[in-house]
Amino acid sequence: MKTGIIGPLCIDEIIIGKERTVQAGGASFYAGRALSALGDDVRIISSFSPEDMEFFKKETRCSDIICIGSERTTRFVNEYPDPKDPDTRIQHAEINHKSLSFEDVGKHIEELDIVLAGPLFHSDFSDGVIRKIARTVKTALLAQGLIRHSENGKVVWEEPQNAANAMRNADYVFLDDTELAFIFGSHDIKRAAKLALEKGAKVVAVTLGKDGSLLFTKKREYVIRPFVPEKLSDPTGAGDSYAAGFLHGLKLFGGDIGKAGIFASMTATISIETKGAFSKPAEYVIKRLEREGIRLFA
Secondary structure: OEEEEEOOOEEEEEEEOOEEEEEEEOHHHHHHHHHHHHOOEEEEEEOOOHHHHHHHHHHHOOOOEEEOOOOOOOEEEEEEOOOOOOOOOEEEEEOOOOOOOHHHHHHHOOOOOEEEEOOOOOOOOOHHHHHHHHHHOEEEEEHHHHHEEEEOOEEEEOOHHHHHHHHHHOOEEEEEHHHHHHHHOOOOHHHHHHHHHHHOOOEEEEEOHHHOEEEEOOOOEEEEOOOOOOOOOOOOOHHHHHHHHHHHHHHHOOOOHHHHHHHHHHHHHHHOOOOOOOOOOHHHHHHHHHHOOOOOOO
16 A cells, blocks of 8 residues: 655654653654554655755655755654653744645655655645645545644744644544544544535544543544553654554455554554554564454454
């Protein structure tokens, strides 16, 4: 399966307590690295400085990167004041990448099986671009970036309607419970997910941090159990790893949404156990699940 990922690659500064790390970042990086590790054939279509191409090829372990050039590469800061609390973070950004139009990406997606849209900020591409992509290929959406804005370098959430509108074009939508509540103005997860489905999304995946995740279709709700990480190392990109695990799980398990969700949950758990992006093969995830008494191929 050939998977495309659209969205900016950036340089991340990760601050956990007093420890600081600089690495590649952005949903395109975290999801792309995870999908490549799991065994997918990946193409990343992204905006960054061409000078950083070799750096990103090495970081993503993906040779098929289409650079829609920018003068400079965006820099992004994820700070976790309490190393024991991976769900609380402070974000800052220096935005340098350009917005992507369908003219930028259209010719690069025609032979793909699915495209995962991973905007970093609301201005990265419009819901109109996502609509045109969805007319060409099956589409998944990491929704957080569509509500993310930068005000004097500080990252804030605004304009929830943009994300809600984009969902009508996505087969699969990924977001966490706080993002879902912000977009639809309700902390009732089932009610908010129903609104997302009414917009047109076919599957809505809602991650709940240490409490696991929920998957919604118009016909069914799936409760996906959490897995306890062996250690907490770096939670950045866990949601992107979940999305990657889910999409790969759909392929592994013949479209079984429940099994894909379990595979995704373990993928996200493994991703926070080591610094940087998820980098284990699918066989490792399956073995970890078997240690939990779960045999998805049985």
